Amino acid sequence: MKKTVFIGAMTAAATLVAGAASATVLDEVKARGELNCGVSTGVNGFSAPDSAGEWQGFDVAVCRAVAAAVLGDPKKVKFVTTTGQTRFTALASGEIDLLARNTTWTFSRDTDLKFTFAGVNYYDGQGFMVNKALGVSSAKELDGATVCIQTGTTTELNLADYFKANNMKYEPVPIETNAEAQQQYLAGACDVYTTDASGLAATRATFADPENHAVLPEIISKEPLGPLVAQGDDQWADIVRWTLNALVAAEELGITSANIEELSKGTSNPEIDRMLGSSEDDLGAMIGLDKQWAKRAIAAGGNYGEVFAANIGESTPIGLARGLNALWTQGGLQYSPPFR
Amino acid sequence: MAMTSDSSGSSFRLSMLIYDTRYRSITIQIVFLFLFMAGFAWLVDNTLSNLAQKGKDIDFGFLGSRAGYDINQMLVDYSNDSSHARAWIVGLLNTLVLALAACVTATVIGVIAGVLRLSNNWIVSKIMTIYVEMFRNVPVLLWIIVIFAVLTEITPAPNAFRGENATSSMLFFDSVAITNRGTYLPGPLFSRSLGDIHLGIVQVSTNYLVLLAIIAGSIWGYRALQHNAAAVQEATGIRPVTWWKSALIIVAPTLVALIVMGFHLEYPELKGFNFSGGSYLRNSFIAMWLALSVYTGAFIAENVRAGILAISKGQSEAAFALGLRPGKTMNLVILPQALRVIIPPLISQYLNITKNTSLAIAVGYMDLRATLGGITLNQTGRELECMLLLMLTYLIISLIISGAMNVYNNSVKLKER
Numbered sequence: 227m228k229k230t231v232f233i234g235a236m237t238a239a240a241t242l243v244a245g246a247a248s249a250t251v252l253d254e255v256k257a258r259g260e261l262n263c264g265v266s267t268g269v270n271g272f273s274a275p276d277s278a279g280e281w282q283g284f285d286v287a288v289c290r291a292v293a294a295a296v297l298g299d300p301k302k303v304k305f306v307t308t309t310g311q312t313r314f315t316a317l318a319s320g321e322i323d324l325l326a327r328n329t330t331w332t333f334s335r336d337t338d339l340k341f342t343f344a345g346v347n348y349y350d351g352q353g354f355m356v357n358k359a360l361g362v363s364s365a366k367e368l369d370g371a372t373v374c375i376q377t378g379t380t381t382e383l384n385l386a387d388y389f390k391a392n393n394m395k396y397e398p399v400p401i402e403t404n405a406e407a408q409q410q411y412l413a414g415a416c417d418v419y420t421t422d423a424s425g426l427a428a429t430r431a432t433f434a435d436p437e438n439h440a441v442l443p444e445i446i447s448k449e450p451l452g453p454l455v456a457q458g459d460d461q462w463a464d465i466v467r468w469t470l471n472a473l474v475a476a477e478e479l480g481i482t483s484a485n486i487e488e489l490s491k492g493t494s495n496p497e498i499d500r501m502l503g504s505s506e507d508d509l510g511a512m513i514g515l516d517k518q519w520a521k522r523a524i525a526a527g528g529n530y531g532e533v534f535a536a537n538i539g540e541s542t543p544i545g546l547a548r549g550l551n552a553l554w555t556q557g558g559l560q561y562s563p564p565f566r
Numbered sequence: 567m568a569m570t571s572d573s574s575g576s577s578f579r580l581s582m583l584i585y586d587t588r589y590r591s592i593t594i595q596i597v598f599l600f601l602f603m604a605g606f607a608w609l610v611d612n613t614l615s616n617l618a619q620k621g622k623d624i625d626f627g628f629l630g631s632r633a634g635y636d637i638n639q640m641l642v643d644y645s646n647d648s649s650h651a652r653a654w655i656v657g658l659l660n661t662l663v664l665a666l667a668a669c670v671t672a673t674v675i676g677v678i679a680g681v682l683r684l685s686n687n688w689i690v691s692k693i694m695t696i697y698v699e700m701f702r703n704v705p706v707l708l709w710i711i712v713i714f715a716v717l718t719e720i721t722p723a724p725n726a727f728r729g730e731n732a733t734s735s736m737l738f739f740d741s742v743a744i745t746n747r748g749t750y751l752p753g754p755l756f757s758r759s760l761g762d763i764h765l766g767i768v769q770v771s772t773n774y775l776v777l778l779a780i781i782a783g784s785i786w787g788y789r790a791l792q793h794n795a796a797a798v799q800e801a802t803g804i805r806p807v808t809w810w811k812s813a814l815i816i817v818a819p820t821l822v823a824l825i826v827m828g829f830h831l832e833y834p835e836l837k838g839f840n841f842s843g844g845s846y847l848r849n850s851f852i853a854m855w856l857a858l859s860v861y862t863g864a865f866i867a868e869n870v871r872a873g874i875l876a877i878s879k880g881q882s883e884a885a886f887a888l889g890l891r892p893g894k895t896m897n898l899v900i901l902p903q904a905l906r907v908i909i910p911p912l913i914s915q916y917l918n919i920t921k922n923t924s925l926a927i928a929v930g931y932m933d934l935r936a937t938l939g940g941i942t943l944n945q946t947g948r949e950l951e952c953m954l955l956l957m958l959t960y961l962i963i964s965l966i967i968s969g970a971m972n973v974y975n976n977s978v979k980l981k982e983r
Contacts, residue, residue, distance in 0.1 A: 311944055318620065339947040340621050359725075360839075370838035372747055377927075377936070378944035383634045386646040397747075397840065398636045399850075400930045400941070414723035415746050415849070417839045457621070 251323050251455070251462035252514050255296055263289035264308045264322035267403050271428045271537050271544040272328055273305075281305045284537040285326040288347055288453050288470060291523040292324060295469045295515060300526035309403055310378035314339055317456055324466055326453040328422060330380045340457040344466035347452050347530075349550040349559050351445035352384050353423035355430060358440050360417060365444035369394040374407045374416035376400075381421055384447040404429060422449050424538065424546055431543040464513050468565075472501060472520040475562040476529035478553055483528035490521055501565045509565060520565075530560060617950070626955075628946040629654070635941050637932045639848060650942045657937030658959060664851065664933060665920040665963075668858035672919060673912070675859055676866025681896065683871050694867065701864040707925050709861050714853035714929040721746040721849075724840050741833050743841050749852065750834035753845040757828030773827055780819045787815045850931035854923065862919050869911045873904035905978045913971040917964050924960070934959060 255261050265273035265285055273283040281289075281303075290300035306322050317325045318340065328350075329335075331343040354373075356362050365388070375382055377400040389396050399416050401407040408429055411419040419426065423445060430436045453470065455463050476482070479498050481489055490502040499505035503517030510519045527533050534551065538544045552558025583593045617623065629651040636646050641659040644652055683694035701709065724745045727736065736743045743750040760772035791812055799805040834844035877900050885895040926933040927940055934956065943952040 311940065314944070314947060315949055334947070368839075370840055370842070372840060377930075377941055382636075382941060383646075383945065386634055386636045389636075390646065396636070398638050399747075400638075400927075400932065400936060402927065402930075410718065413718045413746060414725070415718045 250514075251459045252296065252465065255323055259297065259302060261289060261293040261297065261303045261324065262306055262322045263292075263303050264306050264313055264316050264325040264327055265289070266327045267307045267309055267405070269328065269404050269425055269428050270432055271542060271546075272424070273326070282537065284348065284533060285328065285453075287527040287533040287537065288326040288466075289324065290526045291473060292453075292466055292469050294526035295472075295519040295523040296465065298522060300522075310376050311402070314341070317341065317454065320456070323462070324453055324455055328425060328451045329454055330422075331450045331452055331454075332380060335454075341454045342457050342460075342463040343452050343454045344463060345452050345470045346450040346559075347470060348424060348450075350422040350424050350449040350451050352381050352420060352447040352449055353426050353445055354442040355411070355419045355426045355439055356417060356442060357414075358438050362442070365442045365446065366392060366394075368396065368418060370396065371417040372397040372399060372415070374399045374401055374410050374419045376404065376407055376421055377402060379421070380447070380449065385420055388446040408432070422451065424451075424544075427546050428538070428544050431545070461514055465515065468513065469520075469523045471562040472523050472565070473530040473533065474553070474560050475501065475565060476520075476524045477531040477560075478555065478562065481524055481529055482532060483525055486521060486525050490518075497565055613950070624951060625948070626951055628942075628948050628951070631946075633942065634945065637937060639851065639932055650938070650946065653942055654934070654938040654955070654959075657932060657934040660931070660937075661920070661923050661926075661933040661935075662963070664854055664858070664923045664926070664931070665916075667855050668862065668919045668923070669916050671855070671859035672862040672866055672915070675863030676915075677870050679863060679867035680870025681874065683867060684874055697860075698864045698867050701861050702868070706857060706861045706922055707928060710853055710857040710925055710928055713857050714849060717849045717853055718746045723747075724836060727836050727841075736834075741831070741844075743834055743836075745841070746849065747840065748846055748848040748850075750841045751845045751847065752831040752833050753843065755830055755832045757830060758826070760827065776827075777820065777823060780823050784816050784819050788812050791815060848931070850926070850929040853929050854926050854931050858919050858922055862915050862922075865918075866912060866915050869908050869915070870904070872911075873906075873908035874900055876907045877903050902978075906980055909971065909975040909978060913968050913975070916967050916971065920963055920967060921960060 263286075265281065265283075268274045269283070271283055273281060273285045276282045286305070289303045289305070293303045294300040306316065308316050308322070308325070308327060313325055313327055313329065314335075316322050326347075328348070330350075331346065335341055336343055354365050354368065356368075362368065368389075373385065373396050375385060375398055382398075382400075385396070385398070399410065401410060404421070404425065407419055407421070410416055412433070419429070421429075423441060426441050430439050430441070433439060453466055455466055457463075475497075476486075479495065479501070481498060481502070486502070489498055490504050492504045493499060496505060500507045500509060502521045503510065503519075508517050510517045513519075528536070531553075534548065535541065538546045540547060548556075548558060550559050552560065554561040583589050614624070630649050632646075633648055633650045633653045634646050635653070637644055637653065637656050639660055640656045641663065642652075642656060644656045679694045679697055682690050683698065685691045685694075721744050724743075724747065727743060727745075741752045756773045760776060763770050763772055763775070791808055795806050795808050832843050834841040834846075837843075881899055881903065882895050885899040890898065923933055924935040924939075927936045930936070938952055938959075939956045943949055946952075
């Protein structure tokens, strides 16, 4: 009898603990005073520490913008490095609040793995990089090639599908991180390195002889990359989603890190005023933040266009064109729902 | 028996469960068992309720769905259309092949190094000491990576074999090519193949089964011949000449079978990006194999040395007194007795090798951990299920190995009559 009471008490205690653990992510982050953000182990331009040890990059900028919106300081981020294998476990277990790591939005990740994608910060596709000495000009000529591939990614499945559809054979060499893949590729242990085209450009930029390597024209998949959070806390997902939207909307509305102080004093455009919190409307309160959240998020690293240009744009060694990632007004896909 | 139960039954009080030494140990064990079970139940319940809270359940249904990824080294048919369960089997076989190869070479290396470390030759024994201490004291993962890096960095790419002025050439009459991706060897082919036998999930080549049976038969015949010769020697004092008969018994049947089945070698050829044809040992496999062999070999060498030192010096002195040479003394007198001491720790080393194969992902060898515990886990997101299956698989492999080795140990251990 006593034993049943004891077990019952333990179950009750366990439920209590579990209940306490399910406080909102926003409260947890605020209480901690720091945002735990999952990033890659180092992809230049997207997330990599600079010479001073500060994390820099396109994905890092998302973390910083969210930290600025929620905590008021873009520096209050703890970067947690994750590999293709560990990232989902880290997010599902609550070790990180947000994963910004070139992660492709897919059906099963959204539904079966119980994540919520906050949007797309980079529209990408899988490509192939080869040494120019091989004389290959198309992915269709890769029959029999040895292909280095990061394991635990969608690229593995796309690769299998692509070679199958084109009736070609290949030898997969599974590799854990981008750095190892780079070393294998440069040593000639594989003929081809395949990953998202942006990742290829970023990797090639770090080579001693980038001019000797070519990214083949074929893009074999759709890889919408974006930040994601664990399912079950809609408020937190909204915060991340609208922070990302704020960056895109800011570019569209012409808000830059240079003129944001000026604009936040009030403009003739009511949408800018609503976003920057200089009008009567309090959008922040609707997602549990203060009035200036979007202003801080934009001020952290600039609008979407500025972040792109500073980290991976054509003036950087990575040299990616805007392409699909241009604003919808300029023929791209980046589009923010209205702030209203 | 009846008396004790009578006397305790008449005057049994509840407090005796604690204060009576006859019952105390049982009471403590039962209480401990209950606590242990309660703790375990709490862990399981906690896991299940936490999973339920995240909206996840435990479901092994994913094993039947399409895997969608490719595996480079496969011993049974597999394509990306196969199921996750089949990928699991492919990984399992890769693990087993690696473990088996490494166990064999580690034993050979270990026995040689262990014996030589006791050599009277100063240089030889010191070299073996250096070998043992170097490999035993560095983590095996580092050895794996170092060997893999050496194999990839210093060997030529397949490209170097191409064209008029190739910088590299194949060895042994153009039959072996060592590249930075792996080593290509001539592969066995049978022009009059006997086909395959399908055993449910795996298929076995009948050719090899027949060859194995013939070789086993030859060995049995050779033994019978030797036995017969010994009997003649016992009876007459003269040992009949058997060397040509034994040579015939061992070689001829296999040779005939090979000719009948049309055995020939297929040589690797440079085609497109890589060599094709022949057998292909990937660098990832070679690196794992070498690293596990030399690393575990160092431990086995120490076991062997300990086993030999455990045999009293009188044994070798007696053998010398009988006029046996040192080599024969070792093989006929010392090692058979030393095995009794060597086998039990050797079992642990075999288990270590098998478990250490799970480091294979470091060099991209597609073992159990890389297929079921790596790609399948990632693509399906079923961490708990995959890890449970992995643990179960390794547990079963290990239990089988230690079971088999225990049988062997029983056959060599000191028999007390």
